[in-house]
Amino acid sequence: MFVLELTYTADLESVEAVLAQHIEWLEEHYAAGTFLASGRKVPRDGGVILAVGGDRAAMEALVATDPFVRAGLTEYRVTEFLATTTAPALAAHRQRLPG
Template sequence: MFILSLTYLVPLDQVDRHVEPHLAWVAEGYDRGYFLASGRKEPRTGGVILARGPLAELEALTAQDPFVLAGVARYEFTSILVSRTAPGLEALKG
């Protein structure tokens, strides 16, 4: 599993112009089975996505995020091996 950490590179008014296409892109990531959870950072400096799949595929997918294509954000990838979860979240293992 990977933590995809999105960081904004420009002021929020510039980011906000791309929110709708970004949300459509996020929905596609869920539909394709890559994304498990997502949300904004607080304070609003970016976002986080919990994702699964081969790193190369996730890198290619995030390269198509409208935020990245517009140059308003970038991603960092952190690989994690989940060894324990709360009840109901066992699907995060493996």
């Protein structure tokens, strides 16, 4: 599982101009089952996405396709973790420790 943390590198006016494209990108990956949750950070200096699937390299390649990244408006911090304990609603995404 991955925590994808976005940090804006541009002003909010520039971010707002690309927001509709970013939302379409999010919806595409929700439909594919890759994204589980997302939202704005408070204060609004970026966002967070909870994602599943693939390995770190695949996830880094995926975030590079975000319209915010393509427009030079944000940077991503990709954090991989093993979700060994989850709420019942996320049980399908529980992971086991290696070994």
